[in-house]
Amino acid sequence: MEVKKQVLGETKSDYVKVTNLIGPPAYVKREYYENRGFHIQKVKEQQEICRNCSGETCRQPIPGMMPLLTSHRGYLYFPLTPCPRKKLRERKLRIQERRQEANLPKLFQGKTFADYQVTDGNRLAVRMAQRLVRQKDPGKGLYLYGSRGTGKTLLAAIVGNLLVQQGQRVLFTNTPQLRCRFRENLKHPDTPDRSLENADCLIIDDLGSERFNAWGLEQLARVIDVRYRQQKMTLVTSNDSLKALGEKMAQVRGNGDKQDAETAARIVSRLAGMTVPLPFYGLDRRWALEPGGICCSRQGGEEPMELFEKG
Ligand SMILES: [Zn+2]
Structure with a gap:
């Protein structure tokens, strides 16, 4: 002017x-x-x-x-x-719709970093998760692993919640739900549901806890492969390190063969390329919250998390 x-x-x-x-x-x-x-x-x-x-x-x-x-x-x-x-109203409705599609467990809906306790065992993972939410271009996803009940799922769900609030397409899923989606797609080959491939952020919870059959493993490999090539953000939580996950997934349900080990290795190598592996240490916090249980705050040196969203 x-x-x-x-x-x-x-x-x-x-x-x-x-x-x-x-x-x-x-x-x-x-x-x-x-x-x-x-x-x-x-x-x-x-x-x-x-x-x-x-x-x-x-x-x-x-x-x-x-x-x-x-x-x-x-x-x-x-x-x-x-x-x-x-x-404004349309934006609000879109976010509502995204929230429904996201399939986040009720327990974790609406949770933010303010609800998360940072310990020495998860500090790095929390920092990486915050960066993921803040970045415009997400780059790599996260592979959160460690013993049961250390807050991996909650952290992944928080990332999901905050991305939904930004209007992104998030999908939270686990092994049984993945199997179910694969089967549904098999029933409707003409109108397959591509939300696993297309979600801006796919969260696979507790991978490795249950086994796939050989066909299911193939399907998972295909989904991971598409997401890898399209550079889409994927978050995985697991009790196992990537190496252990590969060995576990090679043990398919039913009759397996040498091919399954290769498929599992392909999944793991893709995940290694598209996620940052972050170990979780510490006590089971679900157990620690029980009355009479050992309080994490004394054992693990927990501290309240500073409010992240504004910073
Ligand atoms: Zn008007």
């Missing part, structure tokens, strides 16, 4: 600031501003409708569209733009 004015040899006083009730102001050349008072008044009256709009049913002549005062080369225009309240 400044540059343009200088080129044209105009000063600020040649322009009039025209404000919108909703939205940024427009700058109109004084000569074009005159005699437009009636139009400006009309536009503002229409904007007033949207100011009191719930977004649910916009009362504009064309619902959901509101005129906005703008300028181009000093001329005044008032094009129709989407009702801002409606846009």
